[in-house]
Amino acid sequence: MTEQTQQQKAIIVGVQLQTQTDFAYSMEELRNLAAACYIDVAGELSQKAARVNPSHYIGTGKIQELLALAEAHDAQVVIFNDELSPSQIRNLESSLERTVIDRTILILDIFAERAKTREAQLQVEVARLQYMLPRLVGLRESLGRQGGGAGLKNRGAGETKLELDRRRIEERITALQAELEKLVARRQIQRKQRQKNEVPVVCLVGYTNTGKSSLMNALMEYYNPLTTKQVFAQDMLFATLETSVRSIDLPDNKTFLLTDTVGFVSQLPHHLVKAFRSTLEEVAEADLLVHVVDYAHADYEQLIAVTNATLKELGADHIPTIYAYNKCDLTEHPYPRIEENNVYLSAKEKSGLLELTELIRGQIFDDxxxxxxxxxxxxxxxxxxxxxxxxxxxxxxxxxxxxxxxxxxxxxxxxxxxxxxxxxxxxxxxxxxxxxxxxxxxx
Missing domain, CATH: 3.30.70 (Alpha-Beta Plaits)
Structure with a gap:
């Protein structure tokens, strides 16, 4: 990231609908997403409404208030808490004369920054291009921020340029998807081979930054101390974007495969879910899910609800699940401890690994x-x-x-x-x- 990008200031904007109960959490998460993109949130504007304004997202009376807030904080970026339509982007940028970004662009930016493997990079680029395609006219500087071109509002030559951009993007999507299908086919062969070997598959799932990768590394160190195949783990959103599979060899000659997956987030863009569906198939075909929860998070119950909703969307809500309440070292709750199908632990302190393994054993080695x-x-x-x-x-x-x-x-x-x-x-x-x-x- 450049120095200029790091110093960007922004105002975040959200509309609280009458039926929405998690609005405060959603806005706080938007702040965290912005911080992950090296954007400094200087102010916040919210509005209660029965529905989102179809032309400007917020009521037109709030536009002047938003403009004054942006000028007061010298903010050149305005971030909206929902996915904006092409016409909303166009109208907002015209009224505010500032770069307009929605929640989806923020998440796409983070994914693009974090993607390391070729498959993850392809999946992210496909999702970004599919998002951009209907928004070529409205994105203007926001589109330029995504590495595309500037939408043109004039007709004639500009309209021809627009159609050319559309065709190029469609051709690029087709080429990327063809390359992606080859990688997906290779992984499906690997998955079928694992099924043929009858080795149980345990999948770590959960919200982003709950400690899934840290827990995987802790289990590998405990049971395979000589391993050098640790996965990348860091305290940041979406540190893991690719599926990692490791073999856990228990002392009694029992073995299971542990899979680390991409973390979830509320309102995960459907473009990303679609692009990453092949990766997330690992979840739907697992024998057991370990739902890792950040127990130290003030809204951990909301994180659980979002993850469960995403699992249902993926068709994985029927798979037996163990809840691993991580980061107990930051709470007052005693650990390590097993309570029914829940285990309280700390991956950081490597405490509770035996208890987690005990629950896993009871689920996958019943044959x-x-x-x-x-x-x-x-x-x-x-x-x-x-x-x-x-x-x-x-x-x-x-x-x-x-x-x-x-x-x-x-x-x-x-x-x-x-x-x-x-x-x-x-x-x-x-x-x-x-x-x-x-x-x-x-x-």
């Missing part, structure tokens, strides 16, 4: 059998197999063969059932999944 078997010496290969793919608790040798007390997948138990003698068995393993007592007392 394991706790058993005691006798393997004939002629089937010695099974001893090696179960040592590698199961969790062997005790091994002893008898005249008839090798006696194992173990936990293994139900599929493995059924596959080799005719090759060993069953001494004891229990399924489902509602005790062993807690990772402590693999057999009930009668065993």
């Amino acid at each position: 394991f059998v706790a058993c005691e078997i006798l393997i004939p010496f002629s089937e010695g290969r099974l001893v090696s197999y179960f040592n590698e793919h199961g969790h062997v608790l005790e091994t002893s040798y008898e005249p008839e063969g090798t006696r194992l007390k173990l936990e293994c997948k139900a599929a493995d138990y059924d596959r080799y059932r005719n090759d060993f003698v069953v001494l004891q068995a229990e399924t489902p393993v509602d005790v062993l999944v807690r990772g402590r007592q693999p057999f009930r007392e009668e065993f």
Whole structure:
């Protein structure tokens, strides 16, 4: 970002509708979005109304008040809390003679700044171009800020230029989507391969900046201390824009894949949801969701509601979910602690990781059998197999063969059932999944 961009001052504007209960939070979030774009919010203007003004977003009587506020603070940018129509942008810039930005442009700017992988960059550019296409006339300097051109209001040659710009943008979108489809196809192949391997997939979801990436790194450090595959984690909005998948290997030979996903935000632009849908498919196909919540946030319940609404839009609201209340070190709530399907923890302090793993175990490893078997010496290969793919608790040798007390997948138990003698068995393993007592007392 340039020095000039960092020093930009802006006024934020919002309309509170009669049915809107989260308006104050929404405006505070708009401030945070502006700060993420290195814009200094110098003032705020709001209006209560039954509906948004179709021509100027706010009532025309408020325009002069907004203009005076912008002049008083020497603000050359005005940011609106909702997505503006092309005519609203055109009318507002004409009346205010200032750069007009809406919430969608702010989020698109942040995504463009954060995108690192080729797929994320393509997704962001497609979303930006789709947003710009109907707004070529109205965006003027706002469009220039997005790296496009200036909309022209005159007819004749200007109108020809406008049509040329439209065609170029449409051609660019087509080219980008073709390249994106190749990357998506490659990832779908990888996903199908993981499904074929029958490794459970656990997906971290939640609002942006709740600590999903930090939690993923903490789990990797705990269970795979020699790993060098940490994901990028930083205290800022939308630090993660690409899906990262890591294998978590537990001490008892159980393995699951942990997926880190892009964070959500209220009023996430539909262009972005559409562009990132292929990435977010990881969420819809997970076996378990871990909904990470910033428990130290004053409006954490609102963050949960926004995330749940987004999950419903993605068709992922039916997937079993664990709620991980993070950042408890900044609250008075005791931690680590499990309360039903909720776990209170601190990724920063790496406290509560065992408790979270305990809940995850109970959800995704319910297809394991706790058993005691006798393997004939002629089937010695099974001893090696179960040592590698199961969790062997005790091994002893008898005249008839090798006696194992173990936990293994139900599929493995059924596959080799005719090759060993069953001494004891229990399924489902509602005790062993807690990772402590693999057999009930009668065993």
